[in-house]
Amino acid sequence: MNSTRLNSEEFLSQEYTQLACFGFVHLKNVLSMAALSEVRYALDCAFSDASSGRTNSLLEHGGASDHPGAIQEMNHLLKILPTLKRSPLLAECNDLVDRILSRPTMPSFDHAIYKQPRSGSVHWHQDQAYKDKVKKMQSVHVWIPLQDTVPSMGCMQYVPSSHRLGNLRHQRSANGHTLYAKLDGRACEGAVQVTANLGDVILHLPQTLHSSLPNNSDEIRKAWIVHFSPYGYWEPLLPQNLFWCVQKKIRLLSLALARRLVDRESDN
Incomplete structure (x- = not known):
């Protein structure tokens, strides 16, 4: 579970071991600032257009008396924004996953989440639960913070080795967009909060239990998440x-x- 900074172009055996053992790995300072700025600008424009009603691709959930801010989400941005397909950031992340798995991969899904100020948490879940057409996903999921993300801003948290629990039962939230796992208190014991700074990435497996904390700050917590699979979008087939x-x-x-x-x- 130790954070890792990369300094080699070779197969990343240590990072692969951490990912296989704990279900997630935090890599420090591995992305270029220029590439991050380019993607953040493109996503800011996309969310601005969606919020103003110029597109209908925005999902909103959350919003409660204790956390009135909304959690905004846009899916399939690689299909919506052609510039993202050509972005150096996508290539950098793809290269990281290829080196860790020691095999070529391709994007299979992506989405961005903008947690508005004073928005709530994203509940514990496994990404596998969303993929009802795939028996067992073979992808690695890359969580890319678009700013320094501390716990008070809604950082990610993971249950180490929870990918070994298999597929857990999930329920659909009242908003209809999100799923959450039915857990008892013991299932989340030992959860690890990961403070990820700009330039870092967190990789996790499809069955790893994860969630995010509330955003109690006055800033929008922005993240882009890309799934990479050896089979890309063809995995369901x-x-x-x-x-x-x-x-x-x-x-x-x-x-x-x-x-x-x-x-x-x-x-x-």
Whole structure:
């Protein structure tokens, strides 16, 4: 769980070991400031356009009496903003993941989260829960802070080695956009808060339990998150995932048919 600063172009065996053991790894000062500034400007413009109603791609959740600020989110920005595909920042992150996994990867999903001042926490969850068409995601998820992010600003927190728990049950929040894991207090024991500065990244696995703290500051906490997979956007079309989806649909249809038969018998 120690933070790591990279100084080699070779396969990053130590970082791979940390990621495999703990489910996340914090890498310090690995991104260029110019690349970060370029992406932050592009995302600021995208969120400004969405907030003003010029696009309909903005999701908002959160907002409560104790934390009235909204948590704003935009998905699939690599598809919305062509400039992001060509950004040096994307290439730098892609290179990091390739070196850690020792194999080529491609983006498979991305989103940005802007936590407004006085906004609440993002609840504990596994990213795997959002991917119902993939039996087991094979991606690595890169969390990129667009400013220094301390606990009071809503930093990330992780449960070490929680990726070994398997797929946990999740429920959909009242807003309909987000999922959260059903946990008892013991499941989050030993959670680690990660203060990530501009230029840092945090990598985590799809089944790693993570959340973020409330943003109690007067600034917007900005982050871009990119998933990198050996199969990119094609991962849901792998044979094992297609077969798994068919099996799941058959189970659901069987359950629905069984309920109908029970209802008919009770009517009679």
